[in-house]
Amino acid sequence: MVRAKKHLGQHFLKNPETAGRIAEALSGEGYSKVLEIGPGMGVLTQHLLEQKQEVFVVEIDTESVHYLEEHFAALQGHIIPGDFLQLDLKDLMKEPFALAGNYPYNISSQIIFKMLDYPDLIPEMVGMFQKEVADRLTAEPGSKTYGILSVLSAVFYDREYLFTVEPEEFNPPPKVRSGVIRFKRKENWQPEVAIPLLTKIVKAAFNQRRKTLRNALKSLNLPLEGIAPETLQKRAEQLTWQEFVALTQKLTG
Structure with missing residues (x-):
């Protein structure tokens, strides 16, 4: 077992059914690779590996990296130790890929800001966020949750709130509910604007x-x-x- 570390915002998903629903929400359209952020002990990873796409994972926690190396032979050469926010995704992936993950609460908004720097490379994203953040990311005008990321993500992606996940599905359980959302890149995703x-x-x-x-x-x-x-x-x-x-x-x- 890997010990969850508070400073990394780790809450490991333990319900395999929920992990399966997240993996199955990926359409596989327009890409052949998936990059999972923060796989932890691989509950979601296991289901992603059952899909058709080639799976890569990025993990900052060295304990989790060792666990994945020992338990997931299929990830050999596909584990990227380090901080997702510091990666040059164009250099790393080189071709279109989907993002997936049970994203650490403390950097989830930063993950989306970084994703919006690479709309040409990322046709799709499925992920779990603190419910408040998931609501904000999928909010429409006039809503109190409508904000900066609601607007900027909507420029490039069609956004959809998929389902809610209760705290008891995690170890340790967070104090808030979580929400799973999906972004799919719009057909006309290149606005004529700076x-x-x-x-x-x-x-x-x-x-x-x-x-x-x-x-x-x-x-x-x-x-x-x-x-x-x-x-x-x-x-x-x-x-x-x-x-x-x-x-x-x-x-x-």
């Missing part, structure tokens, strides 16, 4: 979500004169991702 500027605008708008866009975007010193007054009177949570893209396009002329 993504760095879009990201800056979305972050500024939601960092002061109680203010109108006119006031929230002041700090960016952008030429807002050409933007419709009714748009600038809205708050961030009222705009769809398409409206954020259109706003960014207008600001870049």
Whole structure:
């Protein structure tokens, strides 16, 4: 057994049925490889290996790495020791792949931000998050949970909340429920917009979500004169991702 480490946010999934549902949620469309983040003792890994795709795992916990090496012969040469957030995915994988995992709660949002840097490489993602984060990632405009990652992920991916997982399905059990979601890349996933500027605008708008866009975007010193007054009177949570893209396009002329 591998000891769960609090500083790594480890809560090992112990229900094989739930692990099977996560693995089966991957469509396998548009890629031949899967990269699992934080496999721990391989409860999900076992089910991923039953799929058609070639499975790689990245694990920062050396104890887990040793466990996987001893118990999963099929992973020989496919275990990547280290921090997912520090990896150059283009150099590592070189071709399209899916992301999967029971993601550590303490870095789950950072995982999505990193994933959004590689939409060309990642056609699909299935994963388990703290339910609050899963709700935020799949939220729609007007919702209190709608935020920065809701908008930015929707630019590239169709998002779907699949099912909820209770604390007792983990060891140790977390204090919150978890949610499994799926992202599938849109057919037209390459918006004609400067993504760095879009990201800056979305972050500024939601960092002061109680203010109108006119006031929230002041700090960016952008030429807002050409933007419709009714748009600038809205708050961030009222705009769809398409409206954020259109706003960014207008600001870049």
